[in-house]
Amino acid sequence: xxxxxxxxxxxxxxxxxxxxxxxxxxxxxxxxxxxxxxxxxxxxxxxxxxxxxxxxxxxxxxxxxxxxxxxxxxxxxxxxxxxxxxxxxxxxxxxxxxxxxxxxxxxxxxxxxxxxxxxxxxxxxxxxxxxxxxxxxxxxxxxxxxxxxxxxxxxxxxxxxxxxxxxxxxxxxxxxxxxxxxxxxxxxxxxxxxxxxxxxxxxxxxxxxxxxxxxxxxxxxxxxxxxxxxxxxxxxxxxxxxxxxxxxxxx
Numbered sequence: 607x608x609x610x611x612x613x614x615x616x617x618x619x620x621x622x623x624x625x626x627x628x629x630x631x632x633x634x635x636x637x638x639x640x641x642x643x644x645x646x647x648x649x650x651x652x653x654x655x656x657x658x659x660x661x662x663x664x665x666x667x668x669x670x671x672x673x674x675x676x677x678x679x680x681x682x683x684x685x686x687x688x689x690x691x692x693x694x695x696x697x698x699x700x701x702x703x704x705x706x707x708x709x710x711x712x713x714x715x716x717x718x719x720x721x722x723x724x725x726x727x728x729x730x731x732x733x734x735x736x737x738x739x740x741x742x743x744x745x746x747x748x749x750x751x752x753x754x755x756x757x758x759x760x761x762x763x764x765x766x767x768x769x770x771x772x773x774x775x776x777x778x779x780x781x782x783x784x785x786x787x788x789x790x791x792x793x794x795x796x797x798x799x800x801x802x803x804x805x806x807x808x809x810x811x812x813x814x815x816x817x818x819x820x821x822x823x824x825x826x827x828x829x830x831x832x833x834x835x836x837x838x839x840x841x842x843x844x845x846x847x848x849x850x851x852x853x854x855x856x857x
Contacts, residue, residue: 620643772788
């Protein structure tokens with residue numbers, strides 16, 4: 607198994623991409639701690655991890671709040687005993703609309719979830735990984751940070767910040783043998799799809815699919831497969847990479 611003996615922490619893991627990544631890691635031998643704001647969803651994923659024979663640990667937290675994040679990450683690391691992999695998957699967006707119609711509250715929330723949460727988790731994960739002499743950090747960014755869609759200006763901007771953060775973290779942490787990569791998902795079957803489109807209609811879906819050369823929306827398992835490779839020992843020489851998992855959209 608690719609992650610035998612590893613301990614991973616995945617944020618935003620109650621559903622969608624985070625859930626798929628957490629379960630893929632457990633299937634490949636990792637113990638997995640999961641953090642999200644929704645306890646009922648977390649409890650289900652925790653049970654699924656344990657059903658795979660791995661140690662699962664769920665903690666609820668608003669990852670935009672420093673105290674809640676500190677507590678949840680500390681408890682997760684204590685419960686796992688060590689930390690090899692940190693996946694920053696928590697994310698949010700604003701509904702597709704003109705940039706000047708996005709409220710200040712929406713703007714602040716997007717940057718708090720998509721960018722500040724990476725800063726907050728790094729405050730705990732990076733010192734520990736430096737001390738143990740190895741580690742892997744994976745940020746879930748987006749093709750929106752490379753090839754923006756209209757109507758999502760501030761979401762696009764936040765994901766561009768995540769991509770830059772990934773490269774900056776990678777170059778700073780390489781000497782400590784901590785790898786930092788990102789995946790850039792294209793629009794897919796997740797709970798935020800209707801927000802990206804503005805409204806979920808057959809016409810809007812067709813419009814989004816038409817922008818993807820491979821001819822379909824992404825699935826959570828597509829991202830889990832990429833996340834598994836990038837955090838495995840097989841990717842030992844890969845750091846600072848932001849992998850487009852996008853069916854060719856960014857070509």
